[in-house]
Amino acid sequence: MKTDFNEKQIQILLIAETLFAENGFEGTSIRTIAKEAEINVAMVSYYFGSKEKLLEALIVYRTSDLKIQIENLSVEDLDPIEKIDKLIELYVNRIRCNKGIYRILHFEFATEEKEDKLKVLNEVRDRNLKSLETIIREGQQKGIFRKDVIIPLIPPTIMGTFFHFSMNKAYFKKLLALETDEDFENYIQTKFKTHIQQTIKALLIYES
Template sequence: MEYNPKQLLILESAEKLFASHGFHATSVRDIAHEAGVNIAMISYYFGSKEKLIESIFLKRIINWKAILNETLKDNSKTYIERLDSLIENFVRRIIGNPCFNLMMMRAQIQADMLVNDLIHESKKEVYEVIGAFINAGQEQGVFNKDVDVLMMVATLTGTTNHIMSTRHHFQRMSNLEHLSDSELQEYLIIHTSNHLKNLFKAILIHEA
């Protein structure tokens, strides 16, 4: 779906507030104030707070699935090159969009969130696409046969989300206080990507 500038502003404002305060603690009035619009405009464009958070997830999920399919189905690149691109794109997506991913983490631990079904279906589709890619690599003799794809996806998401959500602790532990926020973000993207690439290759293409 294409959004106009005012809709994008509302989505960005809601994403920021949902990430910092949680869905239930954020009111439509709060979102309207943050976006500099009136409540009626939010109701006109999105209908309800539930539809608003659903729109945020759909926007992000559709974009990620397009990138994922484009990356893993690019037959002009080797399986290893596509694996590297998958990890780079995923890490940049998570660490580069902390508000959305903090919002997702909050939503997943709240059982009464209607958007959880959407999150589950998205995670299932991502797992299936990555699983199909790894299976194809196994059939070509590139990847090892005995691979727990679900645990690999959990490692990818868990490691990246942990670095994203504790980035300032990581900064202090690594003596990187001299870096600006943008410099730290880029450092974490590169450092985390390289670590995960080495880890995945150790699992997928080396003898245990």
């Protein structure tokens, strides 16, 4: 699938992302997307073909630059622990800045029936997992990381923790004495990110 989109296509993708996140994928029609984008339905079909293909394009649009960042990180001249820290920072920042698409994928496509329709989603997951495996295998070869780590469980550990925290925003704002939404977002970028880094490294590194 193409990774470069023109200005009108990006406008449609962003509107679709907002509507999917607010109303659900099934609850959003191509007609509604076209109305919000102030174009006719035929134009959406011309650009994307179907609602499913539009969602696939949205996934590609939101993840293509992350692919490059993760692949570059895996070959950087850093030790494996530093790479893991930077990888988690990439994940947390990406989810935080793109909550809409990740919420759609996390909650709307959790069934086997729906997931099978989104081949591109599994391609993204497999690609990112391969880069993660490269980093962890390097750490294992150097005797830094444990050999019994279940690598495929690391991404859902990161994302599951993020979504639990994010979806219970009011509770955690009160619990952590975070007065504003800005305080909450700053907390994610600092202490929450550090907590995830510590958690993943605790899974990876041999106990001293």
